[in-house]
Amino acid sequence: MSDTLILAIESSCDETAAAVVKNGREVLSNIISSQIDIHTLYGGVVPEIASRKHIERINQVVRLALSRADVTLDDIDAIGVTYGPGLVGALLVGVAEAKAIAFAKNLPLIGVHHIEGHISANYIENKDLEPPFACLVVSGGHTHLVIVRDYGVYEIIGRTRDDAAGEAFDKVARAIGLGYPGGPKIDKVSRQGNAQAIAFPRAKVEGNEYDFSFSGLKSAVLNYLNGCAMKGIQVNQADVAASFQKAVTDVLVSHSMEAVERYHFTKFAIAGGVSANSALRGAMEEACAKRGVAFYRPSPILCTDNAAMIGAAAYYDYIRGYRSDYSLNAIPNLKLGER
Amino acid sequence: MKILALDSSGMTAAVAVAENEKIIASYSVNYKKTHSQTLLPMLEEVTKMISLDLASIDAIALAAGPGSFTGLRIGGATAKGLGLALDKPIIAVPTLEGLAWNGWGFDGVICPLLDARANRVYAGFYAYRDEDIKVEMNQKILGLDELIGLLNEKGEKVLLLGDGSEVYRKKLASGLTVPFVFQVPQMRAQSAAAVAVCALKYLREGKACTADSFVPDYMSLSQAERERNARLKGAANESVSG
Numbered sequence: 089m090s091d092t093l094i095l096a097i098e099s100s101c102d103e104t105a106a107a108v109v110k111n112g113r114e115v116l117s118n119i120i121s122s123q124i125d126i127h128t129l130y131g132g133v134v135p136e137i138a139s140r141k142h143i144e145r146i147n148q149v150v151r152l153a154l155s156r157a158d159v160t161l162d163d164i165d166a167i168g169v170t171y172g173p174g175l176v177g178a179l180l181v182g183v184a185e186a187k188a189i190a191f192a193k194n195l196p197l198i199g200v201h202h203i204e205g206h207i208s209a210n211y212i213e214n215k216d217l218e219p220p221f222a223c224l225v226v227s228g229g230h231t232h233l234v235i236v237r238d239y240g241v242y243e244i245i246g247r248t249r250d251d252a253a254g255e256a257f258d259k260v261a262r263a264i265g266l267g268y269p270g271g272p273k274i275d276k277v278s279r280q281g282n283a284q285a286i287a288f289p290r291a292k293v294e295g296n297e298y299d300f301s302f303s304g305l306k307s308a309v310l311n312y313l314n315g316c317a318m319k320g321i322q323v324n325q326a327d328v329a330a331s332f333q334k335a336v337t338d339v340l341v342s343h344s345m346e347a348v349e350r351y352h353f354t355k356f357a358i359a360g361g362v363s364a365n366s367a368l369r370g371a372m373e374e375a376c377a378k379r380g381v382a383f384y385r386p387s388p389i390l391c392t393d394n395a396a397m398i399g400a401a402a403y404y405d406y407i408r409g410y411r412s413d414y415s416l417n418a419i420p421n422l423k424l425g426e427r
Numbered sequence: 428m429k430i431l432a433l434d435s436s437g438m439t440a441a442v443a444v445a446e447n448e449k450i451i452a453s454y455s456v457n458y459k460k461t462h463s464q465t466l467l468p469m470l471e472e473v474t475k476m477i478s479l480d481l482a483s484i485d486a487i488a489l490a491a492g493p494g495s496f497t498g499l500r501i502g503g504a505t506a507k508g509l510g511l512a513l514d515k516p517i518i519a520v521p522t523l524e525g526l527a528w529n530g531w532g533f534d535g536v537i538c539p540l541l542d543a544r545a546n547r548v549y550a551g552f553y554a555y556r557d558e559d560i561k562v563e564m565n566q567k568i569l570g571l572d573e574l575i576g577l578l579n580e581k582g583e584k585v586l587l588l589g590d591g592s593e594v595y596r597k598k599l600a601s602g603l604t605v606p607f608v609f610q611v612p613q614m615r616a617q618s619a620a621a622v623a624v625c626a627l628k629y630l631r632e633g634k635a636c637t638a639d640s641f642v643p644d645y646m647s648l649s650q651a652e653r654e655r656n657a658r659l660k661g662a663a664n665e666s667v668s669g
Contacts, residue, residue, distance in 0.1 A: 129655065130651055130655065134649065134651040136496065136649035136650065136651065137649050137651060137652065139496070139497075139500055140500075140642075140645070140649065142500075143500050143503050143504055143507070143642060143643065144642050146504060146507060146508075147507050147508075147510075147511050147638055147639040148639055150511060151511065151639070161512055176497075177496070177497055177500065180463055180497060180500060180501055180504070181500055181504045182504075183463060183504075184463065184466075184467075184500070184501050184502075184503075184504035184505045184508065185504045185505075185507060185508040185511075186508070187467045187505070187508070188467065188504070188505045188506070188507070188508025188509045188512065189508045189509075189511065189512045191467055191470065191471060191509075192481055192508070192509050192512035192513050193512050413468075414467040414468045414470075414471055415464045415465075415467070415468050416463075417461060417463045417464050418463060
């Protein structure tokens with residue numbers, strides 16, 4: 089069988105990204121143009137600004153992805169693009185660009201779910217990984233415990249009832265004066281802190297043992313900070329960060345391992361921006377090792393938003409014959425496994 | 428010369444193809460579907476209907492703004508993607524100048540206007556002269572009363588078109604002291620055919636940009652940027668006075 093090259097485009101939030109992926113597993117190029125500097129001025133992603141930056145950079149990013157892969161559009165077999173979930177205005181730029189290129193070059197078009205992309209980042213890094221396996225997807229907008237039954241076949245067994253894990257990181261980082269983006273900053277500061285210093289709650293959610301809740305934890309951190317302020321106690325930023333991070337990690341690991349044991353999975357993967365967190369990776373690796381479960385994780389560059397992961401997901405859709413038509417729209421609240 | 432023109436700046440999605448001075452296809456839809464769902468299927472239909480070889484076009488023309496921010500980006504990213512894949516330049520036609528070509532032959536001020544909300548409009552003044560449409564006042568955002576004042580000052584007959592002429596029809600009719608005409612529905616909205624014809628002129632004048640460098644002309648900062656600028660200005664004033 090000849091090689092299949094996918095050109096993938098991702099613009100669901102604040103990264104303008106394009107990649108060329110060979111046979112779903114080999115990254116020939118992976119270009120990410122981050123807008124983080126401008127959004128930092130506003131303390132978070134501003135949707136209208138994100139959309140404007142995407143259209144300024146999209147062609148250059150696509151062109152660079154092609155040239156770094158040393159290919160032209162004539163070598164490409166299909167175009168993959170994220171069409172949800174995400175910021176609608178941001179998604180629309182990538183979707184319109186992808187549709188126009190697919191139409192002009194008469195190439196198959198494949199709309200990809202952003203979370204499916206995150207999960208598929210594991211296929212790139214771990215060439216031997218094949219479904220079925222369980223995957224924890226944790227990012228700024230998502231916290232899902234997913235069973236990957238087959239390529240493109242997902243079952244969500246747990247999800248957050250309120251804040252996403254990454255959202256909690258951002259809010260706590262802001263509260264303790266670390267600023268945006270919270271995840272990497274808390275990860276770094278926590279290394280100097282004592283994770284046992286403050287006892288923050290580990291929430292159990294009624295009705296589904298695999299569901300998550302992080303708003304109570306976030307409130308506990310804020311209450312702790314207020315309490316210290318009222319009593320005139322100097323807050324140890326590193327201790328708060330480390331104790332908060334430990335509370336999040338404990339819950340993510342315990343829920344994941346309960347699922348692994350219940351469903352008898354031998355393979356477990358993590359994905360999404362928060363999966364780049366060093367404490368989470370370490371704790372998950374240890375927990376899996378203890379149970380004799382193979383642990384898979386993408387390298388940090390493939391954890392954050394990127395287009396290579398979209399190319400990997402699009403490849404498996406492509407070989408299963410799935411195609412999107414030119415009326416493909418951006419769907420900001422797209423559900424995993426929905427078409 | 429062959430031009431593919433797109434307009435998704437307002438409620439109407441439009442695709443047209445012009446070959447020299449002839450419009451060989453024009454397709455407009457003003458329906459509840461979003462431009463994201465309509466624009467490319469319309470382009471596909473037009474292409475099939477006239478057996479268009481996309482490689483044969485000289486440029487992609489686009490209503491570049493002002494307009495709905497999202498609409499401008501759907502058209503903009505579509506044009507940029509086509510330009511990248513086909514290696515064609517983009518001709519950015521100011522939305523109101525494109526609209527003004529719907530007033531060809533009018534003796535007086537051609538005044539297209541788009542609703543900018545809160546009694547404000549994007550408007551420009553154009554004149555039909557020497558077999559051409561001349562720009563008399565570049566498109567800009569202004570208050571409705573200010574616009575009415577400017578038109579009354581000019582003292583010429585006015586042709587009003589664009590969605591703003593519908594939204595503010597009563598206020599315009601009661602405020603204008605000069606003779607005025609509201610354009611008929613079939614000539615009132617943005618039209619890709621008009622964009623194409625205006626773009627032919629631009630192309631002859633060498634006014635095209637690369638698909639990579641094109642960005643929409645929003646004519647307005649995002650709300651977050653406006654608020655931040657106001658805060659920074661406030662802080663600067665405080666430090667000066669303090």
